[in-house]
Amino acid sequence: MLAAQSTIKNRTDGAATTCQTYARSLNEGGPKIGQVRERAINILNEVIPFRRVASSHTCSVSPCPSCLEPHLPSIIDALEQARPITFVLPAFPGKSPNKAKVLGVLPDMAERRSLEFLAQLCERIQKFHAPGARIILCSDGRVFSDVVGIREDDVSAYQQELSQIIDELALTSISTFNLEDVFAQGDFVQMREALMSQFGVSLEELKEKIRKGGDSSAALNEQEATQMYRGITRFLFEDSVYEGQLKSRTALQKESRNKAYEVIRRSNAWSELIAARFPGAIRLSIHPQICSSKKLGIRLISNESWMTPWHGVAVETDEGYILMKRAEAEALGAQLIYSSQGRPSHYKLSGHLSLVAERSSR
Ligand SMILES: [Zn+2]
Secondary structure (H helix, E strand, O other): OOOHHHHHOOOOOOHHHHHHHHHHHHHHOOOHHHHHHHHHHHHHHHHHHHHHHHHHOOHOOOOOHHHHHHHHHHHHHHHHHHHHOEEEHHHOOOOOOOOOOOOOOOOOHHHHHHHHHHHHHHHHHHHHOOOOOOOEEOOOOHHHHHHHOOOOOHHHHHHHHHHHHHHHOOOOOEEEHHHHHHHOOOOOOHHHHHHOOOOOOOOOHHHHHHHHHHHOOOOHHHHHHHHHHHHHEEEEHHHOOOOOOOOHHHHHHHHHHHHHHHHHHHHHHHHHHHHHHOOOOOOOOOOOEEEOEEEEEEEEOOOOOOHHHHOOOEEEEEEEEEOOOHHHHHOOOOOEEOOOOOOOOEEEEOOOHHHHHHHOOO
């Protein structure tokens, strides 16, 4: 209760109505319901330090009640039914095709650290709720591999290796879910067609939503669509800028914007399918989220604010691992470390994490 009360007190930007409603709802139904909500808030507060919030938002410093509210019903249900709290995370699509960013097509130390971090989040929750939590990684690689330029075979190999790492590290709270788990018939092209015909929206509809979302007075889902569009365009542009690329930056930017629409159309269809398949799960996202969003933006490594394991390499420093682009690690003179199977695994660099991060961002 203390945490919730202090959060409400800290809120000063005109959310009085929300706070009153929130405080009232804490007490509605008597002390028992209040206690369950309090436990749910405590559980959510274990995840909140690692959330990703849109940087322009006031809630990026400390969460307001509206930041927490969308996620509480799922946690309360799990508490009342004494079952694990379920999170779904569309992520881990496959390694970026840009060799200046990654070490190869297979998961490496970057994914290992991230999987361990996500499993640790589940362990933290278990201290408050004995049935614990589970995170289902809903790999979206198969959903848009043809748009972002990842080979089908590479997606398959990446998925297989990811499952092997989960088994090897005995991360029982982490599991995977792929497009081929839903559509058993046909090839991957047909699976994607089936996904889009059942859950997709038209390109025109999406473009209109993203156009509207650039306005700060736009509806929440429109603003979210625009945020996502900008983030994905940036990833796609970065992935297309590599040594030997003959197209101009302007041409690549235009291409990235067009591809981003299709990636989002596919991602949204995948999200709809996941929501239908896992009702009651909390929807995590690798993208920063705005206040009141039904999605909870999440970091993939505790000390990492934006890089993902599949867009970078793990660099071991004196204070732990950080992620950065392969070219950046090499420019810093980091030493390449191989796995016990003889595959490139990660880099090692002497120095404190903050200094390394500062050097890599120059
Ligand atoms: Zn908020």
